[in-house]
Amino acid sequence: MLTLHYYPGNASLAPHMVLEELGVPYALELVDRTQGAQNSEGYRRLNPTGLIPTLVDGDQPIFETAAILLHLADRFPEAGLMPPVGTRERALAYQWLIHLTNTVQPAYITYYYPDRYSTDPAHAPAVKAAAEQRLNGMFDLLEKALEGKHYLLGDTVCVADHMLLMMVRWGRNFAGRPPRTLPNLGAHAARMVERPAVRQAFEREGLAAPWY
Known part of the structure; x- marks a missing residue:
């Protein structure tokens, strides 16, 4: 179980x-x-x-x-949520999944918990703003990676796409440029939330739309 x-x-x-x-x-x-x-x-x-x-x-x-x-x-x-072991596609799936968990997610931790990164509470707003700027650059890279593609690997969904949707969702309230406003990332998120399984997970968690 x-x-x-x-x-x-x-x-x-x-x-x-x-x-x-x-x-x-x-x-x-x-x-x-x-x-x-x-x-x-x-x-x-x-x-x-x-x-x-x-x-x-x-x-x-x-x-x-x-x-x-x-x-x-x-x-x-x-x-079929990961390509076969040893393939080029599998390597790219690893690349994007590890990039999202090792690079993008830690920047979100700084964004949401800025007080952890300064001994002076007065600095927290600046830490948060800097984290959002760094995340904007990370999403620029992901926007480019999605050019001409439905998903990170092309036409096939892999688990990295679910991770990416979660990362886009976390930035929905950015003060400046939410990730969904980038055309390729916005289209990717819209495509993902049309999947019945994705919608079911959001609904079971009681998450209200808009989901990203």
Whole structure:
């Protein structure tokens, strides 16, 4: 049995979308951040980092969003959410997924939690603004990568596309230029949310439109 420990709209959203794409039985377990549940003894036994998400597959907990996405794609290869091992397409899927988790996501952490990056609270607005500027540059790169393509690999969806949609969603309230306003990224997001599995995940989490 698969169980996804999640919080609505958090980094658990990408694995949730993929679970819906797979069409396999799974359970959702809310980790209520508003009550500090991510720091509970029970959750920390599953995920010692106290971060969300955690996927439990049988008796094996797995944390880190990208690791969960790759595990699900490999666990259910018939869904075709990752290209075959050793192919050029597989290498590109790795590239974009790791770029999103290693480069884009940390910049979002700075954007949403600027107080963690300065000992002076007065500096938090400047830290946040700088993070948004860096993210704009990252989304310029992704906008170019989508030129002439429906998805990051071309015409075929892979788990990196679900991660990208989540990243675009997180920037929906940028003060300057939300990622959806870039034509290729906006078209990609619109295409993704038309997928029934993606819509089902958003609806199950109670996330209100507009979704990105």
